[in-house]
Amino acid sequence: MNIYVAEKSGFCFGVKKAIDIAKENVLEGKIFTFGPLIHNNQVIEKLKDMGIEPIDSLDKVKNGKVIIRSHGIPLSTYEEAQSFNIEIIDATCPYVRKVQKLAEKYHSEGYQIVILGDKNHPEIIGINGWCENSAIIIPNHEDLDKIRGLESLCIICQTTFSHKEYDIIVKELNLDNSLVFNTICSATSERQEACLELAKNVDIMFVIGGKHSSNTKKLYSICLEECPCTYHIETKEDLYKIDFKNCSNSEKIGVTAGASTPDWIIYEVIDKLENEGEVIINGKL
Ligand code: SF4
Incomplete structure (x- = not known):
């Protein structure tokens, strides 16, 4: 055999960076992460033993800092943290941040944002929160009827979206007057x-x-x-x-x-x- x-x-660059940031900061006191830092139960248990605790709501934070995980968060969650006077340590992966910025920019310019990805994934919930939750979210090419015939689209993707699906979708659509950004991250590719x-x-x-x-x-x-x-x-x-x-x-x-x-x-x-x-x-x- x-x-x-x-x-x-x-481990990709973004996940490694988020874990390193959490480990550095826990030396100075209690640390919370907004949602599990990564999707791996074994690692989450080890982090809990070190004093790094996942929370699902900011009002549970007392005397501690909150790490934003690599998936990122909606703009409104930053504002909520500010209103609670919570110190944020931002470990949003730069690749995800780039997609959030695209959503924010082209939404403000009047484009209809389309995100290729899973509507329940925290990264997508976060990105959608940078365009006032107005995005149309398409999980795969079988759902393209939702956007067929629409104009002035700005298509972006979940950083872990499948290359194969992306290629099928881009081929199937008539993209005159639309923008398409392949935002699948290099670690994923x-x-x-x-x-x-x-x-x-x-x-x-x-x-x-x-x-x-x-x-x-x-x-x-x-x-x-x-x-x-x-x-x-x-x-x-x-x-x-x-x-x-x-x-x-x-x-x-x-x-x-x-x-x-x-x-x-x-x-x-x-x-x-x-x-x-x-x-x-x-x-x-
Ligand atoms: S965007 Fe890519 S590099 Fe960043 S956390 Fe996700 S998979 Fe990792």
Whole structure:
């Protein structure tokens, strides 16, 4: 059994920066994060042990600073924090900030903002809050009827949006008098491209990351198209829960991880596969 790890995988620049900021600031006192700092339960538990506590409402903050996570927040939440006299430490990823600025600028110039992404994701809720919550949100090309025929659109995307979906959508629309910004971040593109290449060439593919992590779910669906034996796992323990009987081969094993998966979780999975992979997988084939 040979194990191959995608060239680009795991923590991205924006997530790493947010965690570093939280760790630096907790040395000076209690720290809150507005929502979980990243979509990874194992990391959140470790941060809680250090005194970094997620909250879902600013009125719960007493004597502490609040970190804005890499997903960013709506403009109104900054204003709310100011009205409560709460000290904000802003760890919004610069790539997300750029999308917020586009939404703000072109909304003020009269364009109809269209966001390609998941309407329930905090990043999208945040971006929409920079254009007075007026954006039309499109999860995929099957929903394009919502904007067909409209003019003066400004199309932007969730930073973790699928490249493939983006290309389909841009091809399908008549974009005269409209603006289109591909705001998929480079960390996302690199991870999607690297996992696609790897998934084409392995027998079994593991995608490691939080079950709620949007970018991990995208990596999973990309890999699944190329490799039917693709599994989304959170930790090494999940390896035992998989039924591998539909996988005819287990010679080449691929591993990738979402942008909110820390190295230690990836190493634990690789270590487990190296030492017990034959037994775990072949025992169920
Ligand atoms: S996935 Fe991209 S946009 Fe999101 S935090 Fe990471 S670097 Fe920033």
